[in-house]
Amino acid sequence: MTSIPHHTSGEPNPLHALSLESLRCRTSMKWRTYPADVLPLWVAEMDVPLAGPVVRAVTEALALGDTGYPAGTAYAEALAGFAEKRWGWDGLAVERTAIVPDVMLGVVEMLKLVTGHGDTVIVNSPVYPPFYQFVEHMDRQVLQAPLGADLRIDFDALEEAFRQAVSGGRRAAHLLCSPHNPTGTVHTAGELAAVAALADRYGVRVVADEIHAPLTAGGVDFVPYLSVPGAESGLSLMSASKAWNLAGLKAALAIAGPAAAVDLARLPEEVSHGPSHVGVLAHTAALTDGTAWLDALLTGLDDNRRLLVDLLAEHLPAIGHRPGEATYLAWLDCRALGLGDDPAEVFLERGRVALNSGIPFGTGGAGHVRLNLATSPELITEGVRRMAAALA
């Protein structure tokens, strides 16, 4: 795989563009869940203006009244081109893709293809809380194979979970978060090949959620799961929604490895009715023409990761933090602060800063919080100031 360094694209850093006043005019979850005196650094929305090509694509569609149902494979073609240029991966075959409403509904559909009611889905905790919610809602059981102390996959725990999941002849799937939310861990090619080999040995199917793939830190290589040897029966979900802040413009892609094409072919046709046509247009424009904007964003996120390390060292040195290799999320170990299992509650009540509580992330989440770095350096600084003030 080739690594593309973050080059200065001439685009301004989008994380510097918006004032707090304009952000407070937003009506989305990040900005409307808490009262106006709370600084929201929680849910994975970014405080950025949209990339120019995305705005143009959506504006043109609205001007034309082009707001019907999605058609064609332009999104998959754009992703295949992006994957080749960005990750040196030429194995994304458009005929082995399907559009799905969003990544989580895509995960649900992929899990329906490879497991049945009552079967087990293995996750690597601590992990994105909807992994538990969606899987349980579809009558599968979640089994946790916690990450190791180094926040990487613990292969002994994973093997034990695989063994347990398939006992009695049941089908099972491993819902892999790659890159990993909340820790920002980027699994290496070796680790992914080891997952594939282990899954093959136990007959477990891998479904990889790769929504954070474009959001790597400088110098870090993302490796698509389906690109590693042995992953031919895998399924992946990708989307432009996290990297270009398009969660409100619903669309995502399911991608099958060569040996999973027969499974993807069983996806009911009506699933393709779910994505928004305007969403598909926006995601396609992002992947095709939005890479200069993405590079500027990634450079800004690198700066913000460094800023957080400095701010924590100065104001909250007892917090444990390993900067992520990807995503715009920071996972903070607050156990040494003596705030109990839910420090987010204390930071909210006493500091008026909203972070994600670690508890819903599963085993390894208690005593932790997740902080969203996709904002201006000023708001990150203010967030850490409020966290420190909560302890005073």
Ligand SMILES: Cc1ncc(COP(=O)(O)O)c(C=O)c1O
């Ligand atoms: C790992 C992961 N998967 C899925 C999602 C949600 O994606 P979507 O809105 O496309 O369902 C998120 C959102 O933060 C995420 O972090």
